[in-house]
Amino acid sequence: MRIGGLASGMDIDQMVKDLMKAERMKGDKLQQKKQYLEWQRDDYRSMNSALFTFDQMLFDDMIMQKNFIQKSVSVSDSDVAAVNNVGSASEFSGTLEVAQLAKAARMTSGQATNITDPTKKLSEYFGTGTQTISIQAVDKEGKLQEKPVEIQFNLEDESLNSLMEKINEKTGVTMFYDSFTQKVSMTAKNSGDAKGTAEIVLGGDFLSNQLHLSATNLDSANPANQAGQNAKVTLNGLETERSSNIFNIGGVEYTLKGQGKVNYQSSPDVEKVYDTIKNFVEKYNELIGKVNGELNEKRYRSYHPLTKEQREAMSEKEIELWEDKARSGTLRSDFALSSGMNKMRLDLSTPVAGLPKDLNQLSDIGITTSSNYLERGKLVIDPKKLKAAIAKDPAAIHKLFAKEGDVEVVDGKPVVKNETQGLARRLRDAIKGTMEAVEEKAGKAFSVNNTFSIGKTLDRLNDQITSFEKKLFKIEDRYWRQFTMMEKAIQRSNEQSMSLMNYFK
Incomplete structure (x- = not known):
């Protein structure tokens, strides 16, 4: 100080x-x-x-x-099928006859369950204990999964709703409960006929004894059970089957909607x-x-970046206008x-x-x-x-x-x-x-x-600025020492003057 x-x-x-x-x-x-x-x-x-x-x-x-092969496809009857291009570079046309749509396998409880409220714990209806169930379902290719998905649960911890959430999330089926009939329904997520085997295979006493579901969807003892079904089509004279109502052949996607025959023709989607x-x-x-x-951009060479003192003396608008010109023409x-x-x-x-x-x-x-x-x-x-x-x-x-x-x-x-x-x-x-x-x-x-x-130039400038700041510190210190010496000299001069004046009194 x-x-x-x-x-x-x-x-x-x-x-x-x-x-x-x-x-x-x-x-x-x-x-x-x-x-x-x-x-x-x-x-x-x-x-x-x-x-x-x-x-x-x-x-x-x-x-x-893909951005240049986009096509619009006209179909003679949109209620029978939709046809879209997904990868064909060339134009295409043909006929499609749908004899049968694909269907998903389905199962329903053979009789009412004892469950009246699906939010209550299962132990209120079936006692305590741990249960294990297994579910196999048809995959996207129309084939039964090789291994079943097993779910183990405690009757005291689960409600029917929470159990169905797990089944719907982890397995290849979706399941729901109907409070009017007190039955459950289970449907395969994928459609199609597994050919020679069931499309849904269940395991575990809880599914068979408490929910009254059959072991497979092909069990004829329950007439509500339904087998999976392939779509049957004739494409340009070729009879074929698909496990899904949506399939791709040669970069063209076919979506089946109903029985019937359509003609289709592609053309470039110009727009x-x-x-x-x-x-x-x-x-x-x-x-x-x-x-x-x-x-x-014009370079205003008389406008330089503002110093700290200059910025303090200007308003925000003045700073903005100045820097617009100072920054102009950098490239x-x-x-x-x-x-x-x-x-x-x-x-x-x-x-x-x-x-x-x-x-x-x-x-x-x-x-x-x-x-x-x-x-x-x-x-x-x-x-x-x-x-x-x-x-x-x-x-x-x-x-x-x-x-x-x-x-x-x-x-x-x-x-x-x-x-x-x-x-x-x-x-x-x-x-x-x-x-x-x-x-x-x-x-x-x-x-x-x-x-x-x-960046290299900035590094050199930073070194120069650091060196110059040190130099400024030394210069400022020198000025203060010089003025301090002057003050001391003036003080001594004043003291001597006062001393001399005292002699003349």
């Missing part, structure tokens, strides 16, 4: 502060440079984040074939494929708009980003080698570059031409975007020929190269500073 000016009457503290302001100017410049580099690093990473998001979209939407390509164009335009905005004319954008534009305008001449570039499907040079390469869609191309051959459009390139050996290493790759694959390669170049400058969120160029 320092108190100055007692002898001189000067505001020593303020004088030291004013002197230190001049000394701190170099330190402020270091802090401002550090802040600017941090802004620049963050802006680079923001660009890489946008590039990564676009890259993921390219893979999910433009590389995956869905169009929306996929439209989304690609919109995301591409959004990306290059964002990157070009950064590349051409202006950046070589890595501009090179990446140029390569992406070139990749999209170059025909794909190995494809038919009438369908090897974007313009063939109605996508062209904007004639407005200010938009810097944004894409424009001709909806009518694009939809016509989709209706004609969506698989060919998929190749335009997703074709795998030819490989050649260069210096003993396999290299993919860029001109033979689909447009989306070219863009992904260009994005990868751009992101790597940006990462060399700005790293990633989890990167340490010594692994990228801006």
Whole structure:
């Protein structure tokens, strides 16, 4: 704690502060440079984040074939069956005749149980003790499970409701209790005929003696029991059976609803494929708009990051307006980003080698570059031409975007020929190269500073700032020592003056 000016009457503290302001100017410049580099690093990473998001979209939407083989299927009678494409790349049509629907096996209590309230403990109806039950049921393939599922329970701990919850969760059947008849019903979760054996097989005294269920669903002693049944269909003249009413053949999914005969015909789902390509164009335009905005953003060189003292003297709105200009242009004319954008534009305008001449570039499907040079390469869609191309051959459009390139050996290493790759694959390669170049400058969120160029510069600045702060401390201490010496000298002078004056009294 320092108190100055007692002898001189000067505001020593303020004088030291004013002197230190001049000394701190170099330190402020270091802090401002550090802040600017941090802004620049963050802006680079923001660009890489946008590039990564676009890259993921390219893979999910433009590389995956499923987005280009979407089809609408017309069925002559929707009450008999529904037909959907799930994996067929080619068009399809045919007839489907449903002679019999698949049914699930079912079992019901042969007589009423003693249970009147399914929420009460089972011990109130059947005494105490531990019971074990086992349940086997038909699986999704229409075959009886190899091993039964066993459930052990204590009558004092379980109610019928809690036991049925366990059965429904752990086994291949669903079970419910009817309070009117005081019976339980059990149905296999999967439909179908197990062929030569039952579809539900039960074990345990509790199921047979207390709930009055048969040993299998084929027990004819209880007429309420029902055997499982396969669906019987004739598909394009071929008679076949399926354990479920929903099945897949050759990438086409059939959902049976009732008996009868239908004709079906597929056609490209033009609107869905169009929306996929439209989304690609919109995301591409959004990306290059964002990157070009950064590349051409004005740099206000007279606006530097604010120092602590400057921020304290300004309002929040003034700080916001100032920093908008101070942070502007951090990536202006950046070589890595501009090179990446140029390569992406070139990749999209170059025909794909190995494809038919009438369908090897974007313009063939109605996508062209904007004639407005200010938009810097944004894409424009001709909806009518694009939809016509989709209706004609969506698989060919998929190749335009997703074709795998030819490989050649260069210096003993396999290299993919860029001109033979689909447009989306070219863009992904260009994005990868751009992101790597940006990462060399700005790293990633989890990167340490010594692994990228801006980080290394920040480390050097931090060392300089630390060293300068130590130097400032020494300078301030020197100023105080000098003023303290001056105060002592003035004090001695005053004492001598007083002593001399006393001699003249």
